[in-house]
Amino acid sequence: MSNQYDLAKMPVKKLIETDAIKNKFAALLDKRAPQFLSSIASAVSLNPSLARVDQLSVINSAMVAATLDLPVNPSLGFVYIVPYKNQAQPQIGYKGYIQLAQRSGRYQRLTALPIYEDEFKSWNPLTEELEYTPNFHDREASEKPVGYAASFKLTNGFEKMVYWTYQQVDDHRKRFSKSGGGTEPKGVWKDNYEAMALKTVIKSLLTKWGPMTTDMQSAVTADEKPVEVDTEIKDITPEDDPNSIESVLNAPTEPATKSEVKPDALKPDITHDPNAGKQPEIFDGQQG
Structure with a gap:
């Protein structure tokens, strides 16, 4: 069984606990990385369809948002992570485009x-x-x-x-x-x-x-398109990472419980x- 297949099946909640993925987001977001990783798990909780796609594609879609420094919480409306067939893809919201324009x-x-x-x-x-x-x-x-x-x-x-x-x-x-x-x-x-x-x-x-701008070009290129697999994450091995796929998969699994995330509104906060x-x-x- 390949690492890539295992990663695709591992729930996002466990993927974001691996050191390799933590380090990837920390390199982009520094101290804001833990909160951003939690928001990825929340996005999956709010959209159960995301739990049924390639989980690595969810992480890679979130990486696009992190690169643009835009949040993925769907209630904010900057970037949505949406399922399409067996893949997740980033979808930039209108607030995301406004934010990028404003930064210029x-x-x-x-x-x-x-x-x-x-x-x-x-x-x-x-x-x-x-x-x-x-x-x-x-x-x-x-x-x-x-x-x-x-x-x-x-x-x-x-x-x-x-x-x-x-x-x-x-x-x-x-x-x-x-x-x-x-x-x-x-x-x-x-x-x-x-x-x-x-x-x-x-x-x-x-x-x-x-x-x-460079950020605007990146957003347009990524918007509603499948993202490429991050090869560094794909190739996680026990020797490379003590929190790798094998160790996480072999860890005891707690019984599934209903998500504690209770969104007040799935619709983004429109400014009008x-x-x-x-x-x-x-x-x-x-x-x-």
Whole structure:
């Protein structure tokens, strides 16, 4: 039986206890590594489907988030670890893209919001003029936006805006999202449609018109794609690591208990009130 096969089957909760994996994350996150490793286990607890995929792919997906210094707690909405067939893959949330843009120090303003029928007048893609009249009030959960808009202003004065209709966003989901595609939304798209719709327009805006920093390029490359196996983790042996696969697998296993993690909300914390039809500026100023 190969080490790689054993690692793929070992529960994430035990994988993160091995010295090899602890050292990998410590090299990236230093003192924050233990908390980050705990959040990986929490992410699996909140999404039982992740326990049924290659467990090493969960670790490698989390490694992508750690490299970008973004949390994997699904309730925060920066990076989701999602199952696809027998593999896990990282899915960057709209807050993740905003965070990476903000770190560049080149954005004076970055805003995204859903737009409802009683607010929308017209959109001119040539002049990028959106005739929009905010109508702030509580909305029924069944009321869908007619579209989503995102815009930014750089510190050098350059501005850009995009507007996608609801149908354009949904067509994009069906065509490009592996884990959330199909006729009906699945996975993260089913649970957090508005957040993923905002991610779609923000990603399009930033990657087509915004400065492409190294972190932004890495995020786009990794987003919703399988990650390669870390060969150093794959080749753990008893001689290399006293907490290796063999020693952990042979350790007594405690009876399975229900997870103590009780999420208050699986939906990410959206910075606007989804029922009010409004979106404050996500950040504004010279934050770096």
